Amino acid sequence: MTSPPALEAARLTLAYESRQVAHDLDVSIPDGAVTVILGPNACGKSTLLRALARLLRPRTGQVLLHGQDVQRLAPKELARRLGLLPQSSVAPAGITVADLVGRGRFPHQRMLQQWSHEDEEAVARALAATGVAELADRTVEELSGGQRQRVWIALILAQETPVLLLDEPTTYLDISHQLEVLELCRRLNRDQGRTVVLVLHDLNQAARYADHLVVLHDGAVAATGAPETVLTEQLLHDVFRLKARVVTDPVFGTPLVIPIAARNTAAA
Amino acid sequence: MTPARLLPEGRQVWRVGRTSLVISPRLVTITVVLLVVGAALGVAAMAIGTLRLSFAEVVAAVVDTSGNAQHDRVVRGLRLPRVITALSAGAALGISGAIFQSVSRNALGSPDVIGFTTGAATGAIVQIIVFQAEALQVSLGAVAGGLLTAIVVYMLSRRGGVTGGYRLILIGIGVSAVLGAVNGLLLVTGDLNQVYTASLWLSGSLDARTWTHALPVAVGVLVLVPLVLPLARRASLIEMGDDIAQQLGVRVERTRVLLMLAAVALAGLATGAAGPIAFVALAAPQLVVRLTGWRRMPVVSAAAMGGCLLILADTVTRLLPITAAVPIGRITGIVGGLYLIWMLTRAKQV
Ligand SMILES: Nc1ncnc2c1ncn2[C@@H]1O[C@H](COP(=O)(O)OP(=O)(O)O)[C@@H](O)[C@H]1O
Ligand SMILES: [Mg+2]
Numbered sequence: 001m002t003s004p005p006a007l008e009a010a011r012l013t014l015a016y017e018s019r020q021v022a023h024d025l026d027v028s029i030p031d032g033a034v035t036v037i038l039g040p041n042a043c044g045k046s047t048l049l050r051a052l053a054r055l056l057r058p059r060t061g062q063v064l065l066h067g068q069d070v071q072r073l074a075p076k077e078l079a080r081r082l083g084l085l086p087q088s089s090v091a092p093a094g095i096t097v098a099d100l101v102g103r104g105r106f107p108h109q110r111m112l113q114q115w116s117h118e119d120e121e122a123v124a125r126a127l128a129a130t131g132v133a134e135l136a137d138r139t140v141e142e143l144s145g146g147q148r149q150r151v152w153i154a155l156i157l158a159q160e161t162p163v164l165l166l167d168e169p170t171t172y173l174d175i176s177h178q179l180e181v182l183e184l185c186r187r188l189n190r191d192q193g194r195t196v197v198l199v200l201h202d203l204n205q206a207a208r209y210a211d212h213l214v215v216l217h218d219g220a221v222a223a224t225g226a227p228e229t230v231l232t233e234q235l236l237h238d239v240f241r242l243k244a245r246v247v248t249d250p251v252f253g254t255p256l257v258i259p260i261a262a263r264n265t266a267a268a
Numbered sequence: 269m270t271p272a273r274l275l276p277e278g279r280q281v282w283r284v285g286r287t288s289l290v291i292s293p294r295l296v297t298i299t300v301v302l303l304v305v306g307a308a309l310g311v312a313a314m315a316i317g318t319l320r321l322s323f324a325e326v327v328a329a330v331v332d333t334s335g336n337a338q339h340d341r342v343v344r345g346l347r348l349p350r351v352i353t354a355l356s357a358g359a360a361l362g363i364s365g366a367i368f369q370s371v372s373r374n375a376l377g378s379p380d381v382i383g384f385t386t387g388a389a390t391g392a393i394v395q396i397i398v399f400q401a402e403a404l405q406v407s408l409g410a411v412a413g414g415l416l417t418a419i420v421v422y423m424l425s426r427r428g429g430v431t432g433g434y435r436l437i438l439i440g441i442g443v444s445a446v447l448g449a450v451n452g453l454l455l456v457t458g459d460l461n462q463v464y465t466a467s468l469w470l471s472g473s474l475d476a477r478t479w480t481h482a483l484p485v486a487v488g489v490l491v492l493v494p495l496v497l498p499l500a501r502r503a504s505l506i507e508m509g510d511d512i513a514q515q516l517g518v519r520v521e522r523t524r525v526l527l528m529l530a531a532v533a534l535a536g537l538a539t540g541a542a543g544p545i546a547f548v549a550l551a552a553p554q555l556v557v558r559l560t561g562w563r564r565m566p567v568v569s570a571a572a573m574g575g576c577l578l579i580l581a582d583t584v585t586r587l588l589p590i591t592a593a594v595p596i597g598r599i600t601g602i603v604g605g606l607y608l609i610w611m612l613t614r615a616k617q618v
Contacts, residue, residue: 017427055514079517086511090373092504095563098274103505107517111498114290115281123274136274159516 004067006031006163006195007052007082011061014047014219021047022219025061029212034189034196036206039216040240045199046087048216049165052197053084065163079107083161085152087168091140097151098136101126104158126157129184145172153181157188163195164188170200178202182209203240203257207231208249215239231255237263278561295560295569302556302572306355309579313354314347316586353477354582355575356486357542358552360534362574363489363496363567365549367531370503370565371524372436375611378550379414379535380604382440385546386447387417388539389470393451396466397458404480406469407540414536417443422528472543472597474582485537489571492530497567499527504564543597547604548577554611 007029014022021044029035029052037045050056052063054070063070065082073081083104091100104126105119127133130150135143140151149172156164166185170178186209188194200206206213207227215223215230217239223230236242241263249256275281275290282289314326319342321329328334329343365378372382379385391413395401401409421443425435451470455463502523505513514520538545552574556566578596581603585596 050511053515055511074517075514075519076517079515082515084511084515086509086515089509089512090507092507092563094561099563100508102274103508104516106501106505112287112289115275115288116286120274127274155512 003031005029005064006066007197008064008067009048009052009061010064012048012051012063013059013061014044014051014056015059016047016056020219025220027052027214027221027224029195029197029214031066031195032189032193033211034185034198034209035212035214036210037197037199037214037216038201038203038206039222043216044219045216046167047219049084049167049197049199050086053082053165054078055084055086076107079159079161081161082163082165083156083159084165085156085167085169087171089152091148091151093141095140096136097132097138097140097143097154098123098127100140100151101132101154101158104155107159122158122160126154129157129188130154131180146174146177149173150177150181153184162193163197165197167199168201169198170202170205178205185209203231203236204249204254207254207256208252227255231257292560292562295562295566298556298560299569299572302569302576306572306575306579309576309583310351310355313351313579313583313586314343316583317342317347349479349482350474350477350582351579352482352486353541354474354579356482356489357538357545358548358574358576358578359489359571360485360538360574361545361549361578362552362570362572363493364531364535364538365551365574366553366566366570367496367503367527368549369553370507371527371531372434373507374434374437375554376550376608377437377440379531380544380546380549381444381608382437383421383442383444383447384414384417384440384532384535385539385544386444386451387420388414388536389544390447390451390454391416392469392539392543393454393466396469397454397462400462403478407481407484410540411533411536414539415532417447418528418532422525468595469543470597471595472545472600473595474542477541481541485541488534488537492534493567493571496527496530499523500565500567503527507565542578543595545578545597545600547600547607548574548581550604551607552577 005028009025009027012022012025013020014025027048037048039045047056051058054063070078102123105122108119127136130153132147132150132154135147140148143151149169153166153169169181173181182205185196185198189196210227213224213227213230214221215235222239223235231246233244233246236244236257243260243263245258245260247256247258278294279290279292282291311323311326315321315323321339325334325339326343329339330348334340368377368379368382369375371377388410391409392406395406395409399405421436421440425439455466458466502518505516505518506520506524510520535549553566553570556569556573560569581600582596585599
C-alpha cells in the first residue's frame with residue numbers, strides 16, 4: 001500500500017457510559033480496497049464502525065478520514081464522504097422503497113434543493129445496483145428480510161460516498177443474495193474505486209472478498225493484513241475458540257477454513 | 269411541474285433553475301381545506317349564542333365595518349377571543365402531538381399520554397390552591413409545570429446522551445401517574461372555593477376566554493411553526509434510527525431537543541389557555557397522515573387539523589341540549605379515550 005489510508009484511527013478509547021469496549025486501539029483502513037472486519041460477537045466491531053463514522057465520540061484518540069480529523073468536518077460534509085449502514089434501522093410505517101432509498105440523498109440536498117436531477121439518477125443507480133428497482137413502489141413492510149436488507153444497502157449507495165462502511169450487510173440473506181451483496185461490494189470497489197469496509201461473520205467469504213482483514217478480539221486488533229497471512233489456525237484458535245484446518249481454496253486460491261470443533265466446548 | 273419517476277405516488281417536484289421543491293398536491297389541498305373549514309367553523313361558532321348573528325354580521329363585526337356597537341362588543345370582546353383560543357390551542361396541540369409522535373416513534377407519544385398535560389395541570393393547581401393566583405398566573409403555572417415535567421422525563425429517559433423512543437413513553441406514563449396522584453392530593457388540601465376553581469380548570473374549558481388567554485398561544489403558534497417546519501425533514505430521518513440519521517448528516521440529539529422544546533412550549537401554552545385538553549394532540553397528526561398519505565412529520569396540516577378538532581368539539585359541546593355547561597376537556601377526554609382504545613386494538617405492535 002503506497003497511498004495514504006482512507007481511514008486511520010489512532011489510540012482510540014471507546015466506551016459506552018461505564019462500559020469500556022476498546023482501549024488504545026489503532027486501526028488503518030487502506031484506500032481503494034475492500035477491508036473486512038472479523039471478530040467474535042460483542043468484540044467491538046460495530047462500536048469501531050460507529051467511531052469511524054463519528055456516531056460515537058472516542059474518549060481518547062482520533063479518527064482521520066483521508067488525513068482530516070472527522071470531528072472537524074460538518075455533519076453533511078462527512079455524510080457526503082463516508083456512509084455507514086448500521087446493523088439495524090427502522091423503516092417508518094407505510095414508507096415505499098423509493099422513498100426510503102431517496103432519503104440517502106439528504107446530505108446532498110438543501111432546503112431549497114430538495115430533489116435535483118442528480119438525486120434522481122443516484123437513486124435509480126442505487127436501486128438498479130441492488131436489484132430492487134422493480135420494488136420501487138412497494139412498501140418496505142411487505143418485503144422479505146433479504147429484500148429489505150438490499151433496500152437499506154441501496155439507501156447507503158444513493159448517498160454516493162467514496163468510503164462505505166457496512167455492518168453485517170449479509171445477515172438475513174440467503175446464500176445467493178449474500179454472494180450478490182459481496183459481488184456488488186467488489187464491483188463498487190473495482191469499477192468505481194470506492195473504499196469498502198464490511199463486517200462479516202463468514203470466514204471463508206471474508207477470505208475470498210477481502211483485500212485486507214482486520215481481526216478484532218476483546219476490543220483490540222488481534223491481526224491485520226492480507227487474508228493469506230492473517231487467517232492461520234493459531235489465530236482461529238486464539239480469537240474464535242475454534243479448532244480448524246486452513247487449506248487453500250481449490251477454486252479461488254484464497255484461504256479456506258474448515259472448522260472442526262469449538263475449542264473447550266466442555267469447559268466453556 | 270414534472271412527475272418524478274422515483275418519488276412516491278402523489279408527490280411532485282417543482283423546479284425553477286437550481287431550486288427544487290418536493291410537494292404533495294394532496295397534502296396542500298387537504299391543508300387548505302382544513303384551514304378553510306377551521307375558519308368557517310370559527311365564524312359559525314361566533315354566530316351562535318344568546319345573541320344570534322348571521323355570518324355576514326359576524327364577519328362585519330370582526331373586520332370592524334358593522335357600525336353596530338353591540339355586535340362589536342359581543343363578537344370582538346367575547347366570541348372572537350374564544351374562537352382564537354380554540355383554534356390556536358388546537359393548532360398548538362396538533363403540532364405538539366406530531367413532534368412527540370415522531371420523536372418517540374410511536375403513535376401513542378402525545379403530550380397528554382406522556383405526562384406533560386398532567387404536569388401542566390399540577391403547575392396550574394399549585395397556583396390556584398397554594399397561591400390563590402389569577403388567570404394569567406395560572407396559565408404561566410401550567411407552562412412552567414409542563415416544562416418542568418418535560419425536563420424530568422427527558423433526563424430520566426436519556427441514556428448515554430440519547431433519548432430513546434419507548435423509554436420516553438414509558439417514563440412519561442410513570443411520571444404522569446405520579447403527578448396525577450399529586451393533583452388529587454392537592455385538591456383535597458385546598459379550601460372549597462379554590463378546589464372548585466381548580467377542578468373547573470382541570471376539566472378544561474373555553475368558556476369566558478379573553479385576549480389574555482388567546483394571545484400567548486396564538487403568538488406561540490405563529491412564532492414556532494416557522495421554527496419547526498425546517499426540522500420536519502430531519503425528524504423523519506431520525507424516525508429511521510439515530511445511527512442512520514446521524515450518518516446522513518443530521519445532528520440528531522440537537523434536533524430532537526429543539527423539537528421537544530417547541531412541542532413542550534406549545535403543549536404548555538395550549539394547556540395554559542384552555543386547561544388540559546385530551547385527544548387533539550393524539551389524533552390530529554394521525555388523522556392527517558391517514559388523509560394525506562404524507563409519511564413525514566406533519567406540521568401545518570397537523571396544526572390545521574388540531575384547530576378544526578378543538579373548535580368543532582367546542583361548538584358541538586355548546587350545542588348539546590344539556591343545561592349544565594359541559595366542560596370541553598371532559599368531552600375530548602371521553603372521545604380521546606375511545607379513540608385510544610380503538611387504536612390499541614388495531615395496532616400491530618405497541
Ligand atoms: N449502546 C450500548 N450501550 C452499552 N453497551 C453497549 C452498547 N452497544 C454495544 N455495547 C457493548 O459493547 C460491546 C461491543 O459491542 P459491539 O460493538 O456491538 O460488538 P460486535 O458488533 O462486535 O458484536 C458489547 O459488550 C456490547 O454489549
Ligand atoms: Mg455488531
